[in-house]
Amino acid sequence: MINTVIFIFIILEAFLVAIAARRVLGVPIGWPRSALIGLLVILGLRANISFVLDYAGLPQNQVLAFPSPMALLFMGLAAAWIFALGVAALVVLELAVPTGTLPRISVWLRGWKARRHRAKRYTQVIGIAARHGLGAYIRGHRGSDPHAGHTRVARSLTLALTEAGVTFIKLGQMLSARTDLIPEEFVVELSALQTRAEPEPWHDIEPAIAAGLARPVSEVFEHIDPVPLASASIAQVHLARLLDGGDVVVKIQRPGARAQVESDIEIILRLARWLNKATPWGHSLGVYRLAEAFTVALGEELDYRVELDNMRIVGAIMASYDGGKIAVPSACTDYSTPQLLVMSRLAGTPVGEAAEMLNSLGSDVRRNAAEKLFKAVLHQIMVAGVFHADLHPGNIVVDEHGGLGMLDFGSIGRLDQTTQRSLMMLLHAVDTKNAVAAADALLDLIERPEAFNERRFERDVGLVIMRYRTGFGGAGSTSMFTALITLITGHGVAVPAPIAATFRAMATLEGTLSLISPDFDMVASARADSREILAAEFTKDSLRENLEKQLLMVLPVLQRLPRRIDRITEDLEQGRFSVNIRTVANKTDRGFFTEIVKQLNTTLLAGAATLGAILLITSSTGPMLTPTVPFYGFLGFAMLFAAFVLALRALVLVFKRNPGPPLE
Known part of the structure; x- marks a missing residue:
């Protein structure tokens, strides 16, 4: 029972220390690391209190049983310095691994299975790249020129993307269109990537169509050709006939395609982030920005509702265009879903x-x-x-x-x-x-x-x-x-x-x-x-229309302009004309300058306190607080504690600009 009470008391003390540490630093720090540091501070204080009392020449047994004001003074200074060292450890931990860079423990535990699968796939992709001779480019050991040995590297990249699967093939196709970023040799090789793949068996496709329709296939279609008209890595297309006799095309997403793409997208983003950071050529090409754009485009491609809306818009444009008819399929909206698109056949x-x-x-x-x-x-x-x-x-x-x-x-x-x-x-x-x-x-x-x-x-x-x-x-x-x-x-x-x-x-x-x-x-x-x-x-009509729109926009200004001109000329005549300039009118700018002033003041106070502490600690004169500790030395260590805490606060503010809420 007593041990339980002591344990609860220690946990409560650690929690209070964690609150104090977060308040001292002035930035949001994750609670798990703050609580851990608080617990270490409490344990360190209990372990070092005897050493402090021995140094001060105070008898431990009597002091711990009946603490005198002098003993409390030394114990308080010891607690302050152990707390300061704990805060310093918290700052070092925050600089090395900022709050939010690690997932929450609950998220980490829940996502263990998915993370293990992703790690396995990540290792597989890296192995494919290394097998095709691209390992040095991933590690950033090929200098700043991303195009050395154009043809050979382009061919190796194409083979690696093909072996890596559907998502990476799509990535290669996107890169082949970026003639503004990659050399011609890469464009030629990557353009050879084909999305045509082995068709999915009909016994797997038919249930996917039924799931998209939310009803049996026979309730919508009179007939569906089980042999696909076209087969790509993400979807395949089948000819069909509706019950009313209309010929249509059915575009169905392959079962499991979305899960595979979503898993590979995380790997692509991780690789792109690494290449952007570790390789000169990756930074110069902005590969992470390209990867983000690719993930957005691929996400839209996986949602056939986006394609359906695009089809409607272009169809309406072509219907109103009188320069000749360009046919656009019409979508059967009643039968179309994010994974299924039914449209008229051209x-x-x-x-x-x-x-x-x-x-x-x-x-x-x-x-x-x-x-x-x-x-x-x-x-x-x-x-x-x-x-x-x-x-x-x-x-x-x-x-x-x-x-x-x-x-x-x-x-x-x-x-x-x-x-x-x-x-x-x-x-x-x-x-x-x-x-x-x-x-x-x-x-x-x-x-x-x-x-x-x-x-x-x-x-x-x-x-x-x-x-x-x-x-x-x-x-x-x-x-x-x-x-x-x-x-x-x-x-x-x-x-x-x-x-x-x-x-x-x-x-x-x-x-x-x-x-x-x-x-x-x-x-x-x-x-x-x-x-x-x-x-x-x-034309005259369009120019007149544009002019009317512009006039409507500036008419209120023109109506007020004579009165304002009259007021300005009157102020000039009477000598009352003045110009007010607010240099920091924006709230964001004021906040920025306020933070700069706070950091500067904190740094100056830390420096002044440090100089004062050094002068007091090195002083050989003055009264003695105990037979072994001079009063000025004790005061110097107290002032040095304040300087140390201020310096830590200034340091963490420098590296923790625009802090957000704690993520741990």
Whole structure:
């Protein structure tokens, strides 16, 4: 019973010490580590109290039984210093392993099984990378050049991603589209990654479709072809017929695909964080930022509701577009879920597989089809602001009459009105070979850094325009848009995601159009279409409408302007005019300066207390507190304790900026 009471009393003391330590440091520290330090302080005090009393020349038995004021004074100083050492240990622990970097104990225990699986998968991925000769790049031992031995490294990376599975294949496909970041050799090798995979057995797919429908398959479909029309690593597509006789396409997510992707995403983020921190090339490419963007895009791809909404938007745009019909599937919303998408079937064959059909069409039909597609995409980008961002040959179907349709709306780009206008001006400037206007349009599209040489940027843009002065044909839009992105990044400017998506979409479209009609003149079409769009943008009616909108915005200001001018002139005449400037008007700025002043004051007080303590401790004069301890020395150690605590507080505030709530 007595031992239990003593144990409870020690725990209570440790808790009180933990509260005091957190208050002294002034920043949120995790409770587990604070309680542990508090317990060590209590145990250390009990173990060292006898040593302190011996040093002071006080008899232990009498003091502990009947403590005198002198004994209490020494015991208090000893407790203060042991507490200070405990706080110092807490600061060191906080600097080494900040609060929040370790998971909660409860979370750690609950997630043990998942963590063990993730560790096993992580080891497997690292082993695959090492087996393909990429270990040195992961460890950061290849210097600052990420592109040494381009072709060999690119081929090894492609093989490693293929072996690692679906999520890493998707990562390689995303990287193959970032021609603004990786060399051409990597783009070529990674572009060879295919998502076509062995089809899932029908006895596994049918229950997944039924689960998505929340009813038996026979209650919705008259027939489903068990042989998939297409099979990728995440999903596969089957032809089907509804009970009402409508032909549809069923896109079903493979069972277990989401769980595998979510597990691999954590590994990709962890690897990216390490590469961004440990390797010069990873930091220069911003691999962690790329990994985050990839996880967001892949998360949307796993949710077919996003694709359904994208399909609706693009379908509405194409329905209202009078430049020629581009078919877009209509979704069966009653049967579509996050893992199941049912849509109408488009007649035709993907362009990448339709060489024989295209050859049977006349050159005029093929040219008209290419022009219709090109105009539709320009309309999406320049007018609607929402466009299909991945129009590769597999996502465009063509029928025997030259009719076209769009597929796969998992990747959609969106542009605001200002960006659309800047892109229109860029196309017009390239068409007219106006380097100054092209540079201005590009500068409107990007965020220029502080140290930016605008004249040099303008000259480089002029060189690109002169190099591709024939427009988008000849060398191809792929080369021109890649050159523009490379030029932008070469000037230390990050390409915003919507702009990069637009440039990649145009580059991808060029390859598709060349398959539809090799003799299609993109130069003439781009010039004619850009002029038409600009003409429609700046008609008398549109200008009058824009002017009315601007006037409505500034009308309240104009109404108050005469009164304000009158007041200013009257103050000037009477000598009452003054200007008030609040240098720190923002609350955040005031808080920042307040914290700086607090840290400075704390540091000055710690330094002054330390100097005073040293002077007192080294003093050889003054009265004696006990036969062995001078009064000034005791006072110096007390002052040194205060200086030590202040220094710890200043130190932890320096390394713990903008502290948040404790996470442990």
